[in-house]
Amino acid sequence: MITVLNQGIYCSIQDLGRKGFANIGVPISGVMDATSAKLGNQLLNNDLNEAVLEIAFGGVELQFDEDTIVCLTGADFSPKINGIRIEMNAVIKIKKSQTITFGKRNYGVRTYLSVFGGIQAKEILSSKSFYKEISEGIILQKGDAVPCKTLKGQTKQTYSKIKVDERHFSTNGIRCFKGPEFELLTKTQQAQLFGAEFIISNDNNRVGYQLNEPIENTLKPILTSGVLPGTVQLTPSGKLIILMRDCQVTGGYPRVLQVSEESINRLSQKTTHDKILFVLK
Amino acid sequence: MPNYILSYKSFGENAILIEWPKEISDAVLQDIVGFKNKIHKNIKLQDVIIGYNSILLVYEFVIEKSEHKIVILKKLYLQKEKSESVLDHHWVIPVCYDLEFGMDLEQLSKEKKCSTNEIIQLHSQTMYTVFFVGFLPGFLYLGGLNSILYSPRKATPRLRVPKGAVAIGGEQTGVYPNQSSGGWNIIGNSPISFFDVEKEVPCFAKTGDKITFKSISLNEHKEITEAVNNNEYKMQPVL
Numbered sequence: 001m002i003t004v005l006n007q008g009i010y011c012s013i014q015d016l017g018r019k020g021f022a023n024i025g026v027p028i029s030g031v032m033d034a035t036s037a038k039l040g041n042q043l044l045n046n047d048l049n050e051a052v053l054e055i056a057f058g059g060v061e062l063q064f065d066e067d068t069i070v071c072l073t074g075a076d077f078s079p080k081i082n083g084i085r086i087e088m089n090a091v092i093k094i095k096k097s098q099t100i101t102f103g104k105r106n107y108g109v110r111t112y113l114s115v116f117g118g119i120q121a122k123e124i125l126s127s128k129s130f131y132k133e134i135s136e137g138i139i140l141q142k143g144d145a146v147p148c149k150t151l152k153g154q155t156k157q158t159y160s161k162i163k164v165d166e167r168h169f170s171t172n173g174i175r176c177f178k179g180p181e182f183e184l185l186t187k188t189q190q191a192q193l194f195g196a197e198f199i200i201s202n203d204n205n206r207v208g209y210q211l212n213e214p215i216e217n218t219l220k221p222i223l224t225s226g227v228l229p230g231t232v233q234l235t236p237s238g239k240l241i242i243l244m245r246d247c248q249v250t251g252g253y254p255r256v257l258q259v260s261e262e263s264i265n266r267l268s269q270k271t272t273h274d275k276i277l278f279v280l281k
Numbered sequence: 282m283p284n285y286i287l288s289y290k291s292f293g294e295n296a297i298l299i300e301w302p303k304e305i306s307d308a309v310l311q312d313i314v315g316f317k318n319k320i321h322k323n324i325k326l327q328d329v330i331i332g333y334n335s336i337l338l339v340y341e342f343v344i345e346k347s348e349h350k351i352v353i354l355k356k357l358y359l360q361k362e363k364s365e366s367v368l369d370h371h372w373v374i375p376v377c378y379d380l381e382f383g384m385d386l387e388q389l390s391k392e393k394k395c396s397t398n399e400i401i402q403l404h405s406q407t408m409y410t411v412f413f414v415g416f417l418p419g420f421l422y423l424g425g426l427n428s429i430l431y432s433p434r435k436a437t438p439r440l441r442v443p444k445g446a447v448a449i450g451g452e453q454t455g456v457y458p459n460q461s462s463g464g465w466n467i468i469g470n471s472p473i474s475f476f477d478v479e480k481e482v483p484c485f486a487k488t489g490d491k492i493t494f495k496s497i498s499l500n501e502h503k504e505i506t507e508a509v510n511n512n513e514y515k516m517q518p519v520l
Contacts (some may be wrong), residue, residue, distance in 0.1 A: 009375060023414060025417055133476070223303055223333040223335075225332030225334070228292070249330050250332055259292075261294055261343075
């Protein structure tokens with residue numbers, strides 16, 4: 001078990017998502033930054049789809065009730081075990097009754113905590129990912145106990161550690177493809193998309209990121225049609241919304257761009273006031 | 282069956298969007314469903330998302346050459362195949378139109394200059410078609426609303442539309458499967474469950490099914506709610 005002593009800002013259980021239920025309106029969900037989450041599972045020799053804790057903006061305090069090994073990937077919020085700083089992107093031994101806390105932010109937004117054998121949450125519609133009305137919880141709360149496995153017997157020393165590409169967190173380039181309605185834009189509108197940086201508004205979360213700078217919009221709504229994480233919608237006000245993992249399955253706004261999977265992961269490590277630049281693939 | 286001129290577009294790294302002419306009609310829907318069934322039989326996909334005039338095919342892996350996939354799809358569309366038509370069900374949805382639930386019914390009655398009873402009749406005498414499920418898990422996009430009842434969405438959406446709210450938004454009508462924010466005009470409430478992860482089939486309806494609404498009393502609403510909560514209410518299609 002892992003007991004939540006402090007729930008922080010937004011901590012949820014996620015795996016690689018709930019695939020195959022879009023036909024009944026169920027969002028995909030899953031880890032926002034799949035690159036970082038997979039890395040943690042990889043270092044622990046877990047299946048890549050094992051559930052992890054997604055911790056946005058640090059702040060959580062977690063007490064372990066088992067001896068096990070863990071790995072922290074993604075955003076660096078100065079993690080500590082019982083007050084002693086531990087490394088990111090490394091396999092770390094943790095003992096029963098020790099606690100993990102977070103401190104100052106060094107880079108990124110979302111930290112992934114993977115544990116040996118994966119977080120043992122209830123699987124609903126083929127996924128353990130939290131989502132309103134589907135999973136039992138939306139975020140982890142103080143006092144929650146999250147089941148995980150005990151590492152028995154072989155406490156073989158492990159030194160697995162990896163250096164991550166810091167550009168994953170620092171680059172402002174967001175690679176994308178033309179969306180289905182891209183060609184309906186005028187040349188001027190198309191140029192506006194790529195000509196300057198956009199600033200992420202404070203309206204950004206697991207559902208989508210709205211950008212501050214509006215572009216000229218003369219497009220009519222479309223007949224409601226499928227959307228995906230990474231779809232960039234042009235809203236009537238001219239503001240752009242980049243849909244993220246918890247987005248609806250259909251929408252009525254023109255889809256002007258589609259962000260690449262890798263860039264969705266990078267965007268997940270950005271937040272309010274961060275700048276991005278769309279780059280056409 | 283009419284063959285339409287379809288457009289095929291690559292959509293990101295692992296999806297292809299197929300589009301029909303821009304219209305909302307039963308004929309286009311039939312064609313979409315026919316093609317979707319052929320696709321299901323022949324191609325393994327992660328997700329298939331239907332819209333009013335589109336199918337979004339989400340592949341399990343990154344598509345290396347979308348032109349190849351599109352050639353295969355185009356051939357498949359033209360293939361004369363005895364489509365084993367999937368049975369479309371007709372579901373009768375109980376709705377209580379009492380003013381206790383239908384909080385916008387009186388306003389609507391003023392705007393339309395017809396009695397609340399007439400509105401209820403117009404709403405419950407129509408056979409609706411399920412176009413697709415989107416917006417929220419279990420939210421059915423229905424076609425067929427009587428044009429007299431067309432009514433613009435509220436300028437300011439309500440933060441909390443109750444679960445089961447039956448509402449009209451623009452040229453559409455639908456039922457909120459769970460509490461959510463929403464800007465549609467609420468005219469009643471259905472006690473049945475449109476989305477339940479505990480069930481083997483979480484959402485009973487599918488694209489192509491027919492829906493009618495049946496007016497029930499406050500008492501019946503209460504009884505059905507209890508039966509639903511005790512897991513004693515089972516939706517049965519009428520054929």
